[in-house]
Amino acid sequence: MNTPLFRRATADDLNLLLALDDSCFDDPWSAKLWQQMLTNSKRYVCWLLLGERPMGFILFSHVLDEAELMRIGVHPQVRNEGHARAMLTQAQGVLEQRGVGAFYLEVRDSNSAAQHLYHSCGWRLDGRRRNYYPTEDGTEDALLFNRVLD
Structure with a gap:
């Protein structure tokens, strides 16, 4: 297995990012x-590279002493290998170096795999936004998580 590498994405990576x-x-x-995400200085899009292939990404924003996880994805071929956890850890390290004390996210109530990941990485369930996400059958709640950083 290749050792994962992380690097910040640039506007030149747009087509690769769309495909992933x-x-x-x-x-x-x-x-x-x-x-917009790639060109906003308050947003960070980072690649998970396995060999030279982008196989995952994480997007987070950072304003003052707070950050928000906006999107995280791992290619289906390499899921359940710890890559999402590694990207979260990498992002948390970057944010801690910048003096960020709190990291937030929201996740669909039906996304139990993501919820399990966040719980196992020390995130705490902090609230619920009722009927937040549109679905084919109506709406779905968003669960709010937070993590205090060192």
């Missing part, structure tokens, strides 16, 4: 939205 996002999610983001 499409592989990871049923509801991939648009090129316009990803372009």
